[in-house]
Amino acid sequence: MTQENKFISKTYFETFMLDVETKHPVQVLGEAFLAEQNNEVSDLSFIRYAQGEVYFHSKDYESAIYKWENVHNELEPWAKKNIADAYYDLGMLVEAEDIYAKINTDNKTLKIEVALQLFTLYIQREKLENAYKNIKKAIAIDPDYPHVTQTARTFYEEQEDSQHAVELAVNEAMRTGSEAWYDCLKNYIEVGYTREFTPDYFQEVLLKLLEINQRKFEEITAALWNSYENHPMYLEWVKTANHLFMALDRDSEASWTKVEELHQHTYLSLIEGEYLIKELQGIVPDLLGNWLKVSNRSKSLFASAAVMSWNEVFPTALPAHVLADAENRIFHYEHDSIQLSYTVELFKTLINWAKDNHLEVAHQKKWLFSHLSNLNRKNLVVTGTVQNGKTSFINSIIGEKLLGDETVPVFVSSNGDIAEMNEISTTGTSALGDISEHKAGSIIDLKWPSQFLEDEEYSLISTPEFSVDAIENNETMKYIPLSDGLLYILDAQTPFTEDELKVLVKIKERAPEVPVHFVINKMDTAFHEAEAAQIVEEAKHRINEFFPDARVFPYSSLRSASKQHQGLATFMEANFKLRAKAVEERRATKLLQLIRSTLTELLDSRIAMEDNLTNTVEFNEDILSRLSGFINHLHDAESEKIRSITENYRAVTIEMKREAAKTIPRLLRECSSYVKEDSNFKTLHLELNERMNETIRTYMHSDLLPRLRQELQLWLDTSNRELIDSQEFLQEMSGTFNNLYKEEKMHLNCDFKVMEDWRRDINRILSRVEVEKENILNRPSTTQYLLKGAGRLFGSLQQSNQLLFTQYKKYIENERFTDVAQSVVDKFFLEFDLFEKALKADINMFYEAPFTELNKTVEDTEHAIHNANKKLEQMKASPERYYDPLKLFEARLLQYEFMVKACEENEMLPTH
Structure with a gap:
């Protein structure tokens, strides 16, 4: 063990124990300490350092710290580190941190050990920022130091710090070339750690890996490729991948199966309509070149065709050597044939793109594509010139007289015992009860039990017979190129006329391969x-x-069909049958033709869409102008009805009021006749008051009220007629607008419940109206006071009666009674006046529903104008968002057409 390792493990004291195995380290070091003290020049730091280690291992941290504090030679930095370790083990983290931070040394190992200790301490103290600094510091000093990078990796993973984890893996993979670090990077890619990095960050590390291990390079590149799919930086990744594979040797024989599949998948995804051409121009050419480079020569049909189609749509985009390589491969190597699934996938993509752009591929196209996608069924067009027996021929095949003189194509097939007729229109499929009920422009799908069609798996396409004067416009011309063959019906009496020759020449010009x-x-x-x-x-x-x-083949529709079917089947099998491989290739050609016509229609639809939007704006602006004028007119009509109906009502009540105000005073004055010379003048005012009130009641109920009822009924009838006139006008305007809309969009129905309410309210008022009793001769007026007073005083004196009689009569005959009349009128007509005040609100209610519908229509119209203008602005501002995808679809279509052509030509080439 090296001395530095002894310092790290605190086993430096063992150097004093080399020849002493029986004594305890404390004794040995004590003896050494005494011996060193006796030297003339002594250095006790080494022994004290070793003693501190022994105390530390014995967990006597205080004694260890004391010993290490007295180390003053070259071991002093290690002693300080050990002191900090002791404080750390004592749980005194602040003191430990302070000591670690103050250690100053040039020793690389000690620097790393201090950094690692601080790293651990900061994690414990949850000071993660400082922990990051110290682990990075340790790596910067010496990334090869034992376990330092693994420690960092574990720390980053525990912190779920994807950025630092990926950076560490990339740096270490670059530095060491270690397969383990590349495996670590691959794992990070697969769990999604790398998705926040720009793709070019991995370019250098992948290029290094390419030099080391091609298999591993392909695995990690594929993992990154998959991780960036459906990511905002996907195009950036493809650019990076392009740079990577441009570094490959073009003549390399290495196998790149995964990468080849990724190139194909990426190319198809880029041209699905999501991206604009300007976004792809700097990417796709390099992608195609690399795709060709990593493709097996004998299996590069797809890539080669993609290169040639892209060059066809975007000339000069690809280098000459790439084009030459593609042409060489596609036409000089035997390869697999085109798969029908390619064309099906393209058509589905086209349909989805159209739907996302508010367009619709006609239902007939979808049905026809689905019908032609069935490789087990052979589709034969059956046609001829007029009266040649085409219809009778097909009827004899199915054994029923179902077909007549249809002007639309009829697809006749058999599917077990199913017997049904469906009409295929541009918008959908619907059942037909009778074949003659079909609409122009549709297709009829006729499934009928037929042993011949079932056994031979034929679908016969019956098309309208040809007229020599209208060959090009015949429906048949659309279906022959899509069919597997044409069965032309001749008449035995006039077989193959000049007219038929003209028809057939035109057919061959249109579809020479059929x-x-x-x-x-x-x-x-x-x-x-x-x-x-x-x-x-x-x-x-x-x-x-x-x-x-x-x-x-000779045939008779009148003879037994079953006896002729075997020969007909043999005839058709011999002349229309293709090899299985050729069937798929030919059918792919038909489907591609259908896709091409769909593309053309979508291109035309863009122009039609803009025209439709412009027409929508113009139409709705015209409608809006008409609606505004109509609403203003209706407001005027409403105001006029309010004025007219209210004034007519008021005229009735005013007239009745005027008449009552005039008649009541007269009737009251006539009540003077009830004053007699022998009247009891003490109570005469009371009797006269009753008589007068009765006179008023009799007049109001027997005379005025019947006439008022009659006048109000006349008013109701007149008002009803006026409201009906308004409703008829609104119905007429509804019809006008609905004619403009070409649909029953508007229904301006007024609320005639108003009339019911009026009738009910007037009848209720008339039935319960009462004439309240008036105080006529018992009011606080001077004259009445004097008359009543005189009556009470002198009423019992006979000689006074003449005077009182004269005064009463004079008073009654000369009194105006206008205030009484006004009081009676006001009370009697109170509810009639309240009814009048509600007329305006009622008439408003009568028109409320039409106004609501008109205002809603105005709102919808303004919304339609706004949306149409917005779409027009978008279309005009960036037309490439529509045309670019169609151009890319064109490139993909051309690619498949090249593949079909290559397959046909390669059938004649020798095997390489």
């Missing part, structure tokens, strides 16, 4: 077998002049 064969129908029209054979031979001869590979 095999065409012929069925001569209506062979039952031949009188005998010789004539039938002649018809077939002549037709074959003429057909083969133009279509040398075409074959002909």
Whole structure:
């Protein structure tokens, strides 16, 4: 053991025990101490240092400290460290810290030991910042010092300090090249510690690993690659990966299976529509070059096609040597064929992208793609010119007269005992009760039990017959390129006419790769077998002049189908069957054509979307203007109704009030007739008061009230007519707006419960109205006071009766009684007046629902204008957010087309 190790373990005292094994260290050191004291020049520090160690191990810390405090030679720094250790063991951490901090030494080992002791002490005192400083200090002094980096790693992990843990692993891996530290780094990557680091932080350590261990390099690179996926720094990682693999030797024969898969996955994820082209231009070319570099030459179809397609869409983006390598691989090496799953995945990606961008791939496209994705079913277009027997041929195949003169394509297949007809429109699938009920522009999916179709796994696509005047516009032209073959139906009486030749030439121009064969129908029209054979031979001869590979099959829809099906099956099997590998390649071609047409439609949809948004803004602004004008007009109409209905009501009550105010005084004056010369003038005022009130009641109930009832009924009828006129006007305007909207959007229904309430309220008022008794002749007026007083005083004197009679009559006949009349009118018409005051609120309620709906429509319209303008601004501000993904989809589509082409050409090449 070295001397420094003895200092660390506090076993320096053993140097005094080399030749003494029987004595206790205390005795030995005591004897040495005495012997040293006797020397002329003595240095007791060494012995005291050793004595302190013995005391320390005996846990006599005070004695140990005393001994070490008296060490004054070169061991003094170690003695101070030991003193601090003793205080630490005594639990006196503050004192220990103070001593550790004051130790000044050039000894590297002592520096590290002090730093490690302080590190432990600070953890115990929860002074983590100081703990960090001291463990870093220890590593900086000597990272190879035993256990120092492991101690740091354990500490960082316990603190869940991912940053320092990763930095330590990277630094140590770089410094030592140790596989253990690279494994540690890999573990940190897998648990997510590295995700907060910029990817380029790992570039240097990975390049060093590439020189040391390729397998480990691939593992750690793959781990980092996976950790950055779906991370904001994903593109930065791909840039870093590009730099890493650009350092590879291009001619290396090393196997990079994981990395190759990651390149493929990354390329596909980058062109799914999430990123703009400007974000990818500096990344994808290098990615493709590296992908090609790490690909096995005999399995690089995918990478090579990706390189060529990217160059097709973005010329000059890739170096010439990368292009040359890709072309060499794709066309000069045998490789696996394209998988149908690639095209399916591309179509799904396209659909999802369209949905995220508020577009919709037509349901027909989705259905057709799904139908064509079934490799077990062969799709044959069956068509011909008018009256050639195409319909009767298919009906004979399925054994039912189901098809007629449909103007839409019908897909006929068999699926066990299922018998159903569905209409495939642009928006969805719906059941059909009868095939003739189909709508224009749809597709009909007809599943019908047919042994022939079931056994041979055919789907017959019945398309509208051709007219020589409209060949290009025939629906058939859309479906032939998507089919596995064309079965053209000829008429035995006029087989292969000039018109049919014109049709077939156009078909071959549109779909040269689709095999065409012929069925001569209506062979039952031949009188005998010789004539039938002649018809077939002549037709074959003429057909083969133009279509040398075409074959002909004679058929009769009127004869027993079962006897002909075996021959037809053999004929179709011989002429339409492909090798299994070729089937997938050909079908992939069909699906790619469907995807290309979908891309074109989505591109057109972008233009249509902008036009639609512009039209939406213009339409809604026009609607908003109309709505505003209509609302203003309706407010005016409401005000006019309030004025008209209220004034009409008021006219009735005013007239009745005026008449009552005029009639009541007259009736009261006429009550003078009840004054007689022999009246009892003591109580006459009371009797007259009763008579007068009865006269008023009789007038009000028998005369005024019936006429008031009649006038108010007339007012109700007139008001009802006015409100009905308003409702009819609103219905007319609703119709106008609904015509503009092209839907039943607006229903402006007024609240006619108002009329019910009015009728009920008026009837209630009329039925319970009362004429309250008035104090007419018993009021505190001077004249009445004198008359009543005179009556009481002189009423019993006969000679005074004439005078009182004359005065009473004179008073009653000359009194105006206007105040009495006004009181009667006010009380009688009180509820009628209150009813009038509620008319405005009631009419407002009548119009409330239309106003609410109109205001909501205005709000919706303004919202629609705002949203449309916002979308337009976004589309115009960054059109690349729409066009860039479509361009990237175009690159992926081209890639798969290159793969199909390569597969077809490589079938003719010798094996390398």
